Amino acid sequence: MLNRQFYLRDANLVAKDLLGKLLVHNTQNGIIAGMIVELEAYMGAEDAAAHSYKNLRSSRTEVQFGEGGFAYMYLIYGMHYCFNVVTNVANKPEAILIRALEPVDGIEIMKKNRKSDNLINLCNGPGKLCSALEINKSHYGIDLCGNELHIDAYQNVANENIVATPRVNIDYAGEAKDYLWRYYIKGNKFVSKPSTKKVKSI
DNA sequence: CGGAAGATTTCT
DNA sequence: GAAATCTTCCGA
Secondary structure, eight states: OOOHHHHSSOHHHHHHHHTTOEEEEEETTEEEEEEEEEEEEEOGGGOTTSTTGGGOOOTTTGGGGSOSSBEEEEEETTTEEEEEEEESSTTOOEEEEEEEEEEEEOHHHHHHHHTOOOGGGTSSSHHHHHHHHTOOGGGTTOBTBSSSEEEEOOOOOOGGGEEEEOOSSOGGGGGGGGSOOEEEETTOTTSOOOOOSOOOOO
């Protein structure tokens, strides 16, 4: 699995390296795993879109102030969990939101968890993949250099196969909403669906 | 202590 | 296009 050192870097660097890697959850019912195909970097104190903007430290953001390689979980809109990877050294509260996976292992369990037989619909969104992989608030702060939940080397994605776009649903973040800190694997079918929100035309 | 809003998903 | 649903944060 990826070691501690891998995570102790700038979130934007770690994010690009995480594309193509395998997120693995060891559950009582078996192994559930998927390849990371889409994610977003949140850069902490200087990033108006980040929960840790201006070094806001609270019971929710606390884990981001430790060193990288731990899970940051939170509930959004009162109903969906999101899984994030904490990065960089202690006191640099950066994190990466994992937005989509390509199902690899435990697909039958995923289908049951998601109540859907459509492979595309199992993990193509941050809330969906948490449901499919049985990840929730109980995994807050868990060490990704441990057995239960970890990330394995799998594929390496070359720069020319990485697409960078603005992040999704952070219109409140001022100029930070335009930063190209969302990354996904070019042409991958399991990337989350484009927002149906109005997009400013060129 | 009250209120508002959210790093989303699903159904109509 | 809008509802579902509740934690978190901020201001009073």
